Amino acid sequence: MSPLLEQFLSEARDFLQGIGEKLMQLENAPDDVELMTELFRFVHTLKGNSGLFDFPEMTRVLHAGEDLMDAVRNGRVAYSQQLADRLLDAMDFVGMLCDEIEAEGSIGAAYAADSARLAESLRQLMASAEKAGAVSAIEEAATPLVLTAAAATAPLLAPKVELPLAEIPETARMAAYRSARAGNPLHWLSYSPAEECFFNGDDPFFQARQTPGVVWGGIVARAPWPPLAAMDAYRCLLDFRLLTTAPRAEIDEYYRYMPEQIKLLPVSPLALVLPQGDPNGGPVYEDLVVDALRNLRGGDVSAVARAARAMLELSNPDLWLSSALRWLLLLIECEPDNHPALAALIESLRSLQPVDWYLLEQSATPAVGAGTAAGATEAAAGTASPLAAEEAAALAAIVAAQRAILSLPLGAPWQLGRLRAAGAALAGCLRASGRGEAVHEVETATAQSLACGSAQPLSDWLAHHFAPAAESAAAANHPSASAVATAAARPVATASGGANTASDGDRESSSGRRADDAESDVKFGRRAEDAAAAGVKSVKVDQAKIDRLMNLIGEIVVAKNALPYLAGRAETVFGVRELAREIKAQYAVINRIAEEMQDGIMQIRMMPVSFVFQRFPRLVRDISRKLGKEVNLVLEGEDTEADKNIIEALGDPLVHIVRNSLDHGFELPELRRAAGKPPAGTLTIRATQESDRVVIEIVDDGKGIDPAVIKRKAYEKGLIDETALERISDQEAVNLVFAAGFSTAEVVSDLSGRGVGMDVVRTAIEKVNGAISLESQKGKGTRLRLSLPLSMAVTNVMIVESDAQIFGVPMDCVVETVRVPRADIRSIKKSLTTVLRGRIIPLKSTNALLGLAAPPLANAEDELAVLVVRLGDESVGLLVDDFRETVDIILKPMAGVLAGLPAYSGSALMGDGSVLMVLNIKGLF
Amino acid sequence: MAKTIMIVDDSATMLMSVKATLEMNGFKVETAADGEAALSKLKTGFKPDLIITDINMPRMGGLELIKNVKALPGFRFVPILTLTTESQAAKRDEGKRLGATGWLVKPVSGADLIKVIKQVVPGA
Amino acid sequence: MPIEFRKNQALFTEVVSVEDAEGLLEWLQKKPGARIDLSACMHLHPANLQVLMAASVAIVAWPADAAFTGWLRSALAAPP
Incomplete structure (x- = not known):
């Protein structure tokens, strides 16, 4: 992918994000002009950018969006919820196209139909809102058409013009003559720049010199020069004249910034023969x-x-x-x-x-x-004849266009404007062709047509006064004239297409759907809430670069940690104590820098939780509307930061929780009213930082969780047995929702039910060393609390020894370390247990769990080392041979075939170059 | 001597695209993300041979930039092109009225861009 | 500088810009009989051309580019 395309995609996602946000904000403040302007700018710029690439599917939709927003901005179309919906759909589509481009490098042909349909659905909004304005618009369009036709042919009507051709040197005239006889058009161009043009950055001399096809050029002063002392060098008083053999269109294009300053006269080649x-x-x-x-x-x-x-x-x-x-x-x-x-x-x-x-x-x-x-x-x-051949052809084409317009069926009352436009165009034709006396006839016919709501009187008049055969022949002989005809017919065709009359249905055959269907909520293979996942990438540095920095700092930490070993060796092996001290001093310096650096890199990776939160306004809005519920979303602490990986890991679980809450937590408005609550529920998502953890709370004031229902369901699903059913507390029961295979919904809805339950959420959170807890009060609401580490780049592990190997155990899991006399260890049903502070702790041999044959070693006092770890809600004692220090390590996940080993969460390099395997406690059992 | 062109656009993609085209054709390029940034760059004494500016930008838009540039001492003759879309014909005229030399219509092809620059900047 | 002002003659080089016109106008006011050498000139902004026309200067050398010279002669060549 080219850097430009990468840049485009990254920026496009920012814009899409921005568009979504602005639309949400507009929903609360539909009259906010500034918001509207911003929104327009986003769509406008995005469209402009898409035009740099060959993505017509994307550009088409964005173009329609831009036009629509422009209409809204100018007050021609009112902002509405429906408009926001369609625009959001369109932006989802664009976002999907971005994904497609990123994955495939191009947009598949299959999207063309969707693109056309979406663009049409946006234009429809404009068309219906602008019905009223359409009549006058067409009228306006008709008038300049006639003028253009007249202007294009004016030079031919001009009588003999005395051009100062004799001033041109013979060689230049001969060259021009040759070129003209070779089939090139020959024009005399006079260019009179505005007096102030220098202040526009114009250099008219340069402009004239560069004129396409120029064969000769000269400059004359417009007026006698004043004395130098009175002269203003910056008032342009020069006229430029030149002879050119370039096609007229090319000249018009070249002088497009100053069309009013040039005059172009056709020159007969023989006129040069002087x-x-x-x-x-x-x-x-x-x-x-x-x-x-x-x-x-x-x-x-x-x-x-x-x-x-x-x-x-x-x-x-x-x-x-x-x-x-x-x-x-x-x-x-x-x-x-x-x-x-x-x-x-x-x-x-x-x-x-x-x-x-x-x-x-x-x-x-x-x-x-x-x-x-x-x-x-x-x-x-x-x-x-009064008209030149070219003019006659143009006239014929215009008349033919009016005939075509008049033959279109009249669908809506506003289409009467067409009749008025056609009448005006025909009147213009009469005037241009010197038949001005017939103008009143057209006007009468037009009035009749308007009065009876039918094109008949006007087409009758047309048939009577302009013979169709002659016209069409003339038009056919004259390609540019027929192009005019097409152009004339087009605005009418567009207008009727937008009118959405019954006859328009089959125009949508390309997409196989009617334009009206655009209203139905077809999503584009992606859900609204997924859109923001890509937005996380708006960390403007390539993630790979930060990852590389992370790896490098990891290596520095490891390399640095080798220094104390080196100092130790200097002292013990080589006996140079002084050097050992110096190495230690140097180590302290490097250590400080490395730590700061590590901290700095961590900071780069920190992202505000808003990256996850920003998707919720849209999500909550979409889902609650779909469910017919009213929910106000309150977001708090969006600035709270955490490591990028944590933030990313938070996304999916949080979406799931919110969906769940909307789907199962909140009651319908009437139920809420009956329960004495406000009809609109409140969903609060709050982020806070608590020491080195970020805590996310999702609080709803919905119906809460009924422990009795949970217990019954859990029992039915076989998650708990009869004794447990009686025994467990309400809090414990509520926590059963996290059990694997538990889903409380009677029906698996298409919203939260992807066939997974809260257990998936729990697993995902635990994967990043997070914890989740739930409190609920029946009838009052539910509070979920996620607690996650701020960063997972550095892991604090305790090193333990077992069977002469060292293993790391994440400190998050470690409850305590104790030495238990062998005598205190009992065997219950083949399982080892001990009692610690009144609680029975099951004991497991680490060696046995890892498939090592050696028995656990006891120390001199015949005590066994027990590392008590947290395993879900339970505590388990791991029998190890010995405890060692705790260290900060950079945990590298297991890669390749090793990734399949559940017993390890990863490995880390130690200062002495050895590899430490870090145990995954949950994976051990 | 290589001519210097300043591009002002709030879209990084557009800047990147235009910049690449210009640099490939031997121009020196300065960029600014909005009118305000462009203006403060010009006030430091940097004087491009041509300014190409977008219309719709946050903080200071293209039209206001033209007004301000034309008022800067030493900048009254600097050619300015506006970057517009086909729907912004009114803005083009307004730009010209304020002192712009002409306009470019997005999306601008590389060839068109160079063609217009060669038309507007003598010696380019 | 695109215009080299010498004792009684100005040498135009490369592209003479709009900014140079004021200086040229001042110089020509002080040197009524001045002559202009355009041989090394590639282009000159019309503001300069106007000044040259108004001062009816004598051109001692024309540019190498024949077409360019053609334009300039139409404006600057003394009437025969």
């Missing part, structure tokens, strides 16, 4: 002219060329004649069949006056011949 030079002499060229005209009539163009070339060689190149001959040769080369043009040019040698090409083109008829027509028709068409 011989210049010293007139020198009278009718001495008569022979040349006569011969050339005769040869031309005879069709021998090459003879004309030969004669011209010969004459050119004999003449001074600065003569007007020479210039004309050069042009003649160029014309013969480029358009040898344009005899009228050649003849006119030859004729001009007599008068030494430039040919009036405009006049020539006006009088030329298209019948002259295929080659000749090329140059002449452009102007000829202008005189034949």
